Amino acid sequence: MYPGHASTVLIKVAHLIIRAQNHLFLQLNSNSKVTGTKQTCSLHRKCKIKVIINEVKVESLESDTGINCDTSVGMSDWHWSLDLKNPDEENNQLDAGSGSLRMYKRSDRVIINVSGLRFETQTRTLSQFPDTLLGNPKKRNRYYDPYRNEYFFDRNRPSFDAILYFYHSGGRLRRPSNVPLDIFLEEIKFFELGEEVIEKYRAEEGFIKEEEKPLPENEFQRRVWLLVEHPESSTPARVIAIMSVSIIVISIVTFCLETLPEFKRYELLNDTIIVDDAMPKFGTPFFIIETGCIIWFTMELLIRFASCPVKLDFFKDSMNAIDIVSIIPYFITLGTVIQNDTNSQDKQNMSLAILRVIRLVRVFRIFKLSRHSKGLQILGQTLKASLRELGLLIFFLVIGVVLFSSAVYFAEVDTEESHFKSIPDSFWWAVVTMTTVGYGDMSPIGVYGKLVGSLCAIAGVLTIALPVPVIVSNFNYFYHRDTESTDDKERYHHVTSATGYYDEKISSYTSEVESDIMEIDEAK
Known part of the structure; x- marks a missing residue:
C-alpha cells in the first residue's frame, strides 16, 4: 500500500461498545481479520469512534487503487471510521440500519500545540528518539486531542523551539537566549530527553558535575559528622552551627577591641621611655576570652577530623585549612610568651616582632563564617572561577x-x-x-x-x-547552581488534554452492564 492513499476495507467486528454523547469505542480482538466481505451492523446514529486494538494480521486488503498486499500492520498507523446507512433515528433503535467499517492510512504529519502555538513535524522525525515523550507513541498519546487532531502541551512556548530542533538536528540542544536556565531544564525533564542530554546541557552551560560527598559507614560516626558538618540535617546541628558562628563573632570583636587605646598596655623602659606592650598577659580578660574561643575551635576541628569519612580529603578542604590557620597563632603566641620569660632582651624584641606578624593571622578567622554562609561560599567560588x-x-x-x-x-x-x-x-x-x-x-x-x-x-x-560582566555572569551561575537543588524539590502539575480523561475511562466502559455490549453478526 502506498503511504497517503486512503484504502477502504471491510472487517469482521468482534465487539462493539456503544456509549452516549456520540462517542463510540470499537474494540477488536487480535484474531480479527480483513476479509473483504461486506458486513452489516446496526446503530442508532452516525458517530465518531476511537479504536482500541493490538496489531492485526492483514490477509487480503482491498484498496481504492486495486492493490493487494499481505503484510503485518500496526494499528497505530491507521485511522478508523464507521459509516452507517438508514439508521432508525426516529425510534432510536440499535437494530435498524447497516454500516461499514473503513480504514485509512494515518498521515505522517503530526501537529503539536504548545500553549496555543502550533508546530508541525513528521512522526519519523520524532521516532529518532523513541525513549522520549514525543518519540514514544504511547507516551505522547496521553496528550492527544481527537477533536482537534493534535497533541496539546501546556508548557513554555519559547523552549519548545529548541526541543523540536533537538529532533530535527538529530540530538543537538541549544537553549534560547530568552529562556532562563532553570525553566529550560524543567522542559528538558518534562519531555524526557534523557539524563545524558541533561548532563550534556549542563556541561555546555558551564555547570560542573559535583560528586556526592560520602558519609561515614559507622552509625555513630555518621551522626557526629552530620552534627558538625551539615547544619541543615537536624535541630541540634543548627544549634551547634549558631554557637559556632557566635563564638567566631566574639573572637573577631575581641581581636578588634584589644587594639583600642583604652585597652592597651604600656611598658616603661629605663624610667623614661614608654612603649606599647604587645606581649599578652595570662590574666587579662582578652586572653581568657581568646583561650575559650580557641578551646571551642580546637574541639570542633578535632571532632570533625575524627568523624570525617575520608581523612585525606579532610586536609584538602579549604574550609578546614582556614580552621587550622585560625588557631595556630594562639599556640605560637602561647609558646612565645612562655619562652619570653627566660630569654634575653634582644631575643624578646625578636619574639615580639614575630608575635605581631603571627597575631595578624587571627584576622583570617572571619573566613570561618563562610562555612555557615552560602553567600560567602558563592563569592569565593566566583572569585576562584574568575x-x-x-x-x-x-x-x-x-x-x-x-x-x-x-x-x-x-x-x-x-x-x-x-x-x-x-x-x-x-x-x-x-x-x-x-x-x-x-x-x-x-x-x-x-x-x-x-x-x-x-x-x-x-x-x-x-x-x-x-571584566565585570564576566565576573557577574560567574556569580549568577554559582547562585543558580546553589539554588538548583531547592528548585528540583518543587513539582509542577500541568493540565493534560481531554483525551487523557477518555483514555482512563475506556476500561470502565468495558466493565459496564452487558446491555451496553452488542454482538454484530455477519450478514447473510
Whole structure:
C-alpha cells in the first residue's frame, strides 16, 4: 500500500461498545481479520469512534487503487471510521440500519500545540528518539486531542523551539537566549530527553558535575559528622552551627577591641621611655576570652577530623585549612610568651616582632563564617572561577599605571611645585586615579599633566568595567547552581488534554452492564 492513499476495507467486528454523547469505542480482538466481505451492523446514529486494538494480521486488503498486499500492520498507523446507512433515528433503535467499517492510512504529519502555538513535524522525525515523550507513541498519546487532531502541551512556548530542533538536528540542544536556565531544564525533564542530554546541557552551560560527598559507614560516626558538618540535617546541628558562628563573632570583636587605646598596655623602659606592650598577659580578660574561643575551635576541628569519612580529603578542604590557620597563632603566641620569660632582651624584641606578624593571622578567622554562609561560599567560588579575568584586569592596570605614571612625570618634570619626583613615585597617583579613588595627596598642576590625568581616569574606568560582566555572569551561575537543588524539590502539575480523561475511562466502559455490549453478526 502506498503511504497517503486512503484504502477502504471491510472487517469482521468482534465487539462493539456503544456509549452516549456520540462517542463510540470499537474494540477488536487480535484474531480479527480483513476479509473483504461486506458486513452489516446496526446503530442508532452516525458517530465518531476511537479504536482500541493490538496489531492485526492483514490477509487480503482491498484498496481504492486495486492493490493487494499481505503484510503485518500496526494499528497505530491507521485511522478508523464507521459509516452507517438508514439508521432508525426516529425510534432510536440499535437494530435498524447497516454500516461499514473503513480504514485509512494515518498521515505522517503530526501537529503539536504548545500553549496555543502550533508546530508541525513528521512522526519519523520524532521516532529518532523513541525513549522520549514525543518519540514514544504511547507516551505522547496521553496528550492527544481527537477533536482537534493534535497533541496539546501546556508548557513554555519559547523552549519548545529548541526541543523540536533537538529532533530535527538529530540530538543537538541549544537553549534560547530568552529562556532562563532553570525553566529550560524543567522542559528538558518534562519531555524526557534523557539524563545524558541533561548532563550534556549542563556541561555546555558551564555547570560542573559535583560528586556526592560520602558519609561515614559507622552509625555513630555518621551522626557526629552530620552534627558538625551539615547544619541543615537536624535541630541540634543548627544549634551547634549558631554557637559556632557566635563564638567566631566574639573572637573577631575581641581581636578588634584589644587594639583600642583604652585597652592597651604600656611598658616603661629605663624610667623614661614608654612603649606599647604587645606581649599578652595570662590574666587579662582578652586572653581568657581568646583561650575559650580557641578551646571551642580546637574541639570542633578535632571532632570533625575524627568523624570525617575520608581523612585525606579532610586536609584538602579549604574550609578546614582556614580552621587550622585560625588557631595556630594562639599556640605560637602561647609558646612565645612562655619562652619570653627566660630569654634575653634582644631575643624578646625578636619574639615580639614575630608575635605581631603571627597575631595578624587571627584576622583570617572571619573566613570561618563562610562555612555557615552560602553567600560567602558563592563569592569565593566566583572569585576562584574568575581568576583569569582578575589576572587580566591586574595586567591591564599594570600597563596603565606604567604608561600614565611615565606620561605625568614627563608632563610635570619642568614644574617647580610638581609632586611627581620620579616615575616610581607616580605609580601611586596612577593607581588611585585609574581606580577612581583620588586621594588628592598627589595631583598634576600643569595643563599637560591635567590632560594626562583625565585620560588616566577615563582609561581606568574602561579597564575596570571590561571584566565585570564576566565576573557577574560567574556569580549568577554559582547562585543558580546553589539554588538548583531547592528548585528540583518543587513539582509542577500541568493540565493534560481531554483525551487523557477518555483514555482512563475506556476500561470502565468495558466493565459496564452487558446491555451496553452488542454482538454484530455477519450478514447473510
